[in-house]
Amino acid sequence: MHGKLKPKGPALTRLHVRVKSPHSTRGRLVGGGVDLAATIGRSGLSVLKREGDGASPRGGFRIVGGFYRPDRFGSRPRAGILLVPLRPDDGWCDDPSDGNYNRPVRCPYPRSHEAMWRDDHAYDVVLVLDFNLRPRIRGGGSAIFFHLAHADGRPTAGCMALKRADMLKLLPRLSARTTIFFG
Structure with missing residues (x-):
């Protein structure tokens, strides 16, 4: 079941990720007429x-940019x-001891990194939130992305994810002024 989303509407400035408890991995992305499973x-x-x-x-984070897989x-x-x-x-460097920690990199990369070009479709659309970017705190956690949900519904590694159809409906209402609040 897909959540509710007004297909058209004003740009969203505040969205909230609501979960039943701090240990829950499933919740709702709500605000401005949006109510989607996340x-x-x-x-x-x-x-x-x-x-x-x-x-x-926990906290509020702005969307600072995004990527998509052109072949998809x-x-x-x-x-x-x-x-x-x-x-x-x-790729995206996740090695706290590297000077490019929490920054995009080109693969192959000699230090620990995450491939952004993935087979599982999670990063067919991926937005970057402004968590631990300026200033970067080494070991404080690399990128918090807003991406597509895994087909099997499993939790993320710390990011937030929506079903593809919901993300595609939501994208036109997002902007660099949109802040997503976790918790």
Whole structure:
């Protein structure tokens, strides 16, 4: 069952991720006429986010950019923010000891990183939230992405995810002024 979303409407400035308890991995993304099923990190919510803990951070975070897989869409998805085409060699550094920690990198990359070009469709659309970007705290957790839900419904590694159809309906109402509040 898909949630409720007004297909057209004003740009959204505030969305909230609501979960039943801090340990829940499933909740709702709500605000401005939006009410959608959302999945978060396998460890639920955390005030003290650490690299690799599987938690989604409590707090409010703006959308600072986004990517899409051009081979999975006939054209760039309609969005209120700029979506940049991903390339097969795109990655994201998650090694706290590396100078590029929590930054995009080109693969192959010699240090620990996450491939952005994935087979599982999770990053067919992926938005970057402004968690631990400026200033970066080493070990404080790398990127918190807003991406597509896994087909099997499993929790994320700390990000937030929506079903593809819900994300595509929501994208036109998002902007660089949209803040997503966890908790």
